[in-house]
Amino acid sequence: MDFSKVKAIVTGGASGLGEATVRHIAESGGHAVIFDVNKERAQAVRADFDGGQVGYIETDVTNALQVEESVGLAVDQLGHINLLVNCAGIATPGKVVSKGQPLAFERFEKVIQVNLVGSFNVLRVVAAAMQENEPNEDGERGVIISTASVAAFEGQIGQAAYSASKGGIVSMTLPIARELARDGIRVLAIAPGLMETPMFEGLPEAAIASLSATVPFPPRLGRPVEYAKLVKSIVDNPLLNGEVIRLDGAIRMQPK
Numbered sequence: 001m002d003f004s005k006v007k008a009i010v011t012g013g014a015s016g017l018g019e020a021t022v023r024h025i026a027e028s029g030g031h032a033v034i035f036d037v038n039k040e041r042a043q044a045v046r047a048d049f050d051g052g053q054v055g056y057i058e059t060d061v062t063n064a065l066q067v068e069e070s071v072g073l074a075v076d077q078l079g080h081i082n083l084l085v086n087c088a089g090i091a092t093p094g095k096v097v098s099k100g101q102p103l104a105f106e107r108f109e110k111v112i113q114v115n116l117v118g119s120f121n122v123l124r125v126v127a128a129a130m131q132e133n134e135p136n137e138d139g140e141r142g143v144i145i146s147t148a149s150v151a152a153f154e155g156q157i158g159q160a161a162y163s164a165s166k167g168g169i170v171s172m173t174l175p176i177a178r179e180l181a182r183d184g185i186r187v188l189a190i191a192p193g194l195m196e197t198p199m200f201e202g203l204p205e206a207a208i209a210s211l212s213a214t215v216p217f218p219p220r221l222g223r224p225v226e227y228a229k230l231v232k233s234i235v236d237n238p239l240l241n242g243e244v245i246r247l248d249g250a251i252r253m254q255p256k
Helices: 016-027 039-047 064-078 105-130 160-183 205-212 224-236
Strands: 007-011 031-036 054-058 083-086 142-147 185-192 244-247
Touching: 007 016, 007 064, 007 105, 016 031, 016 039, 016 083, 016 224, 031 039, 031 064, 039 054, 054 064, 064 105, 083 105, 105 142, 105 160, 105 185, 142 160, 142 224, 160 185, 185 224, 224 244
Parallel strands: 007 031, 007 083, 031 054, 083 142, 142 185, 185 244
Antiparallel strands: none
């Protein structure tokens, strides 16, 4: 698929990896609609593009009816959707038992709801919309990319909820890719390592330097634009399908 012809929905597109992806799409000549609950940040991203390349629909990815309505609006705005990038997510650390007290169940549940259930919620609706697209010369109707994490493979202490949510994304990628292959829809996931996202905001420089040193090469945090470039590479290469691609500088996380 020609990246300049992308018409995308990007969840969590108001910040971090999602924002970088939206900007890369728009700067490449494509169009993107942001699904996010942060209206102020989303509107700020949208304001940087005056050619109508970026739209915004306030959307809670955990709300089934709202997602169905938002996808319908996005299709109306762009004519069709041929790329979904699921970036909406939260990371709420917490030990299963801390100081003799069990983790509040609501904290575990919320991470699963946003990261895993939210990703599937948008995916299911967009996949149905993509089935209506005219196939390109390769028979392709669309590409779906969700965001996993290296925590799916090497979860650290305190990451039970986060690792479970990202492990779910890893596990559902292949069966969904197999199912949607008949429709010419490719399904993949990206598993980032340590990235410069709002999750790291507020950390002292010494802590960031220490984390960066754990990455074999390059010895630094990943940049959101590098995630966006991988999205473009996936879109450009029609043989990529059913795969989870690590984007991590060869890091393997330690227990803590």
